[in-house]
Amino acid sequence: MTFYTFARSVVNAIFKPWYRVETIGAENIPKEGGVLLCSNHIHNFDPIIVGITGKRPVYFMAKEEIFQVPVLGNIVRKCNAFPVKRGMSDREALRKGINILKDGHVLGLFPEGTRSKTGELGKGLAGAGFFALKTNCTVVPCAILGPYKNLQKLKVVYGKPIQMDELRTSKASAEVATELIMAEIHKLIKEDR
Incomplete structure (x- = not known):
């Protein structure tokens, strides 16, 4: 059993009953091949929630500062996260994301780039569209x-x-690609509120 699988089962046992998590449409995630999962971002726990509700392991970009925190940085890395420098074009992180998708894995992204303070969907950054078009x-x-x-x-x-x-x-x-992705996320929010 990998650390990721172990951590996922532990977190699943805590979070699902605590937040009464209901998952709809997980069957829309293909069983194989590269998948770009794009979600709104309302809480620090969002990556965890996406990680336990999808059917496949998910890789996430996380702000570089997290990886510099003793112990936490190591845990986050073992849970398929990789660092990204915020506020600038991080070519290494972009290359890593492309390789994850090309290798047939799932890359989780929050196109807004940061948590929404109001809970409303913000404007998406071009990164989501970049990954969608490049792979x-x-x-x-x-x-x-x-x-x-x-x-x-x-x-x-x-x-x-x-x-x-x-x-x-x-x-x-x-x-343009990011706008389309954000429109679809917005539609899901409106339909399922």
């Missing part, structure tokens, strides 16, 4: 619907894969 991965939108309060239901909704072929063929910009 032939499947793009799956996700909505996390709070609140994160003990024993109050937390809902995680995975939407149907977003068709990106037309944008790839027309060589659309990363910004």
Whole structure:
């Protein structure tokens, strides 16, 4: 058993009953091949929630500072996270993300880049569109619907894969691709509130 599998089962046993987590549409995540999971970001626990509700191991970018914290940095790394320098173009992190997708794994992203203070969906950054266009991965939108309060239901909704072929063929910009992804996340939030 890998550390990731062990950690996932422990966290699953704590978080699912505590937050009464309901998962909808997990079958929309393909069983194999590269998948870009794009979700809204309302809480620090969002990566954990996406990690336990999806059916496959998920890799996440995490801010570089986390990896410098003793013990925590090591745990986060063993849970498939890799560092990204925020506020600048981090080529190494972009390359790592592309390789994860090309190797047929799941990359989890929060296109807003930071948590929403209001709970409302913010503007997406071009990174999500960049990964979607640079690889032939499947793009799956996700909505996390709070609140994160003990024993109050937390809902995680995975939407149907977003068709990106037309944008790839027309060589659309990363910004345009991100807008499409954000529109799909917004739709999930509205439909399942």
